[in-house]
Amino acid sequence: MGYRSDVTIAFYTQDTGKLPTAAIKLWFEENYPVEEAKEEWDASVEYCLDAVLVTYVSVKWYPNYNHPQRVKAARDLFNETFECDSNDSHACWEMVTVGEDVNDNTHESSTYAEYRLGIRRDIVWA
Numbered sequence: 001m002g003y004r005s006d007v008t009i010a011f012y013t014q015d016t017g018k019l020p021t022a023a024i025k026l027w028f029e030e031n032y033p034v035e036e037a038k039e040e041w042d043a044s045v046e047y048c049l050d051a052v053l054v055t056y057v058s059v060k061w062y063p064n065y066n067h068p069q070r071v072k073a074a075r076d077l078f079n080e081t082f083e084c085d086s087n088d089s090h091a092c093w094e095m096v097t098v099g100e101d102v103n104d105n106t107h108e109s110s111t112y113a114e115y116r117l118g119i120r121r122d123i124v125w126a
Helices: 021-031 034-039 066-082
Strands: 005-013 044-047 051-059 091-099 105-109
Touching: 005 021, 005 066, 021 051, 021 066, 034 044, 034 066, 066 091
Parallel strands: none
Antiparallel strands: 005 051, 005 091, 044 051, 091 105
């Protein structure tokens, strides 16, 4: 079994006039472990108008696992490539993790992210 989380990572442009979404998509396809994410982790990848979203549902997202380490390396490379921590950058990334426990939520992002990822929990009767 093990503890499971839902994870979504967004790579996006803040201004398509200054940084076309095509640049984000090209970077993503060349640098993100996409095939591993889809095949081994059953992730979905969504190409939006100004972003690429990767969603993992009910996964063991432990920091010592290989894939989460590769995702962190990809985020670091994205930060470096697009200078996301610079005030002049037009690219951002965000990552939200929602754990099984009600209060186990994390939000990480590049410095000038727009905080477009959020968390909504629903109440259900089981």
